[in-house]
Amino acid sequence: MMSKQKLTLMIVAGAVIAAVAVKVFLSLSVQSLDPSLMRVKGDLAAKVHIVEFIDFQCPACADGAFKIKKIYTLHPKDIRIEMKYFPLVTVHRHTMTASTYAECAARQGKFWPMHDLLVERQAQWSPLISAEGMFTQFAREAGVEEVTLRRCLASPDVEQTVMQDRDLGRSLGVQSTPTYFINNKMVVGSKSLMDELNQYFPQSP
Numbered sequence: 001m002m003s004k005q006k007l008t009l010m011i012v013a014g015a016v017i018a019a020v021a022v023k024v025f026l027s028l029s030v031q032s033l034d035p036s037l038m039r040v041k042g043d044l045a046a047k048v049h050i051v052e053f054i055d056f057q058c059p060a061c062a063d064g065a066f067k068i069k070k071i072y073t074l075h076p077k078d079i080r081i082e083m084k085y086f087p088l089v090t091v092h093r094h095t096m097t098a099s100t101y102a103e104c105a106a107r108q109g110k111f112w113p114m115h116d117l118l119v120e121r122q123a124q125w126s127p128l129i130s131a132e133g134m135f136t137q138f139a140r141e142a143g144v145e146e147v148t149l150r151r152c153l154a155s156p157d158v159e160q161t162v163m164q165d166r167d168l169g170r171s172l173g174v175q176s177t178p179t180y181f182i183n184n185k186m187v188v189g190s191k192s193l194m195d196e197l198n199q200y201f202p203q204s205p
Contacts, residue, residue, distance in 0.1 A: 035161070038106040042072070042080030048183060048200050051082045053169040055177040056099060056118045057092035057126055064178045064190035065119040075201055083115065085165040086177050094131045099162045101135040104152035105144050113142035 050068065054061050072079050085103070087095040098118055105114035117138040118125075125131040139149055152158060169179065173186065180187040180196075187196045 035103065035106040035111075038109055038111045039083040040081065041112060043077055044080060046080040047078050048075075048197070049080045049082070051084060051181040053084050053086035053165070053174045053177060053179045055086055055088045055092060055095050056102065057095040057122065058088065058177045059122065060190050061178040062119040062122045064180075064193050065115070067190060067194055069116070071197055071201060078201075083111070084169065085162040086169045086174055086179070087162060087166060088177060092126075094125065094128070096159070096162065097132060098125075098135065100153055100158050101139060101149075103158050103161055104149050105139060105142055107152055108144050108148060110139075110142045110144050114138060114144065117142060 052064070052068075054065075068079075068081065072081065085099045087099050089096050102111060102114050102118060105111050118135075121134075121138070125134045128134065136146070136149075140146065172181070176188060178188075178190060178193070180193055182193075182196050185196070187193055
């Protein structure tokens with residue numbers, strides 16, 4: 001007959017194995033997702049599709065992000081947003097690093113929380129000599145797992161992904177940020193963004 005001690009040990013061991021299996025499954029599930037899909041939100045059937053080419057250190061991009069977030073909150077079923085990177089590396093010293101942190105967050109399914117922190121606190125990190133410490137803090141706040149984040153940041157394909165977006169933007173005629181494609185129409189600048197969106201949502205603030 002099995003002793004109570006052995007039975008207890010078997011139950012504990014089984015619980016540990018189950019917990020590890022769940023953690024591995026969830027990790028693999030996130031890794032199997034297409035990171036570019038993590039940079040999209042909204043209904044595929046929405047009447048307004050916005051593709052934005054963003055530079056995270058661009059003040060006008062932060063302004064545009066605030067406006068889009070506000071109007072998306074009012075019309076969540078009517079807007080679909082897709083974010084693409086367009087770092088202006090000759091103008092903004094931290095933009096590539098910000099983009100790589102955002103991409104690594106996307107690979108853990110945390111792009112939008114990281115995006116919001118980067119644009120909403122842009123004034124805090126933009127003037128810094130080194131912004132990586134603050135980006136790491138943002139990642140923690142966004143729920144990004146740090147060991148996986150470090151491994152991701154060291155991977156050359158992350159920067160390649162960012163540059164592929166930039167090259168795509170250039171091929172479409174993007175020269176500055178923020179540039180939006182609203183239902184395939186190019187719109188440049190946050191003021192023009194609202195002028196265009198007001199055609200679809202006349203009561204928008």
